[in-house]
Amino acid sequence: MSEITQLLIAMETDGDRAAEELLPLVYQELRRHAALRIAREPAGQTLQATALVHEAWMRLVGGGHVQRWQNRGHFFGAAAEAMRRILIEQARRKARIKRGGEWVRVDFDGIDVADATPDEKILLVDEALERLKELDPEKGRAVVLNFYLGLSNQEAAECLGVTERTVERQWAYSRAWLFGYITNQQKLEAGVG
DSSP, X not given: OOHHHHHHHHTTTSHHHHHXXXXXXXXXXXXXXXXXXXXXXOTTOOXXXXXXXXXXXXXXXXXXXXXXXXXXXXXXXXXXXXXXXXXXXXXXXXXXXXXXXXXXXXXXXXXOXXXXXXXXHHHHXXXXXXXXXXXXXXXXXXXXXXXXXXXXXXXXXXHHTSOHHHHHHHHHHHHHHHHHHHHHXXXXXXXXX
């Protein structure tokens, strides 16, 4: 059993001490994954990899709640999901402000924004992913690990406890399904469907 897995299990009984010892062991890997994920975000992303890691860490081990971690893969899968949720929340916050959060609305005749803004695209991808997770949770987890955490197919396979080939098939199917879903949603919104 790896040192990381031992500390994850120890967090159940001695959370603060184990978390203190765990952070230096996983920090660089979490930061690398966060940097990869943020690099995929549209231009103008204001969240930095370090901030994303710290926020995800607080959600995973902070707040006084004790999470039971089965192993390293379980922990990194939860980290990927936490990072995804943070990015989605940020996109929603920006979209809310953009749509008039604290501002006074002003109507401008002749202004037409046909394309979705980057934040709206993030929300559309999240909507598609949530739908995929409803239909096939395992494929949804593979997408989160590949896309949001930036794991290779081999790393994702280890986290999910399946073969690398299975992850390759799930990822190929999921990309096609997500693309189709997003395309259909955009057509419906444009009234083309």
